[in-house]
Amino acid sequence: DGGITQSPKYLFRKEGQNVTLSCEQNLNHDAMYWYRQDPGQGLRLIYYSQIVNDFQKGDIAEGYSVSREKKESFPLTVTSAQKNPTAFYLCASSIDEAGDNYGYTFGSGTRLTVV
Amino acid sequence: AQSVTQLDSHVSVSEGTPVLLRCNYSSSYSPSLFWYVQHPNKGLQLLLKYTSAATLVKGINGFEAEFKKSETSFHLTKPSAHMSDAAEYFCVVGEGYSSASKIIFGSGTRLSIRP
DSSP: OEEEEESSSSSOOOOOOEEEEEEEEEOOOEEEEEEEEOTOOEEEEEEEEETTTTTEOOOOOOEEOOOOTTTBBBBEEOOTTOOOOEEEEEEEEESSSSSSTOOOOOOOOOEEEEE | OOOEEEEOOOOOOEEEEEEEOEEEEEEEEEEEEEEEEEEETOOEEEEESSSSSEEEEEEEGOOEEEEEETTTTTEEEESSOOGGOOEEEEEEEEESSSGGGGOOOOOOOOEEOOO
16 A cells, blocks of 8 residues: 555654654655644644755754655654754655645654653 | 634534534635644544635545635534544645645644544
């Protein structure tokens, strides 16, 4: 079945560490996205990528980095520069870059906790 | 500039009674509008979308929404609530064919179902 796989489901990070969240899709979608979700808030865009080897900053990119070396994969690194990384992270993909005419397909999320 | 407002952070209804989740939007152009559902610790699932075709949009699980331009609203309804409908619901607005950075998520409405 086609879909998006995020791993791990739960992740614990010590202060000062970098961690990488995995996102893989087999939908042949060109565009991929990373969102952060905090309690009582909507989703906020971290980074997005329209095509391999290209990506754009979203609204809250500081303290995060991404790469898009393959169409299927869009990993997110939460760096030590991100001061408040505890959150639920959602990866999504869409047929086109905007996603607004077709909607997004979401992964099941990774819950990151700083310990 | 575009924005989306979900008027209720929490809605509670009895099983078998109607559901109404309210969403108002602001957009300078013809908007694309979506409703997504999120079950606990899961990703978001697309319920329905409006993209300038019929103003009454039918989605999955018996949900529907009506686009009312004069009221700038896109409320989500269901005639009869089921226990499995308990979840968080997000209204999303995008402006026509727009960049991912211009797709805005509402802050969410948590729907509770009483037996």
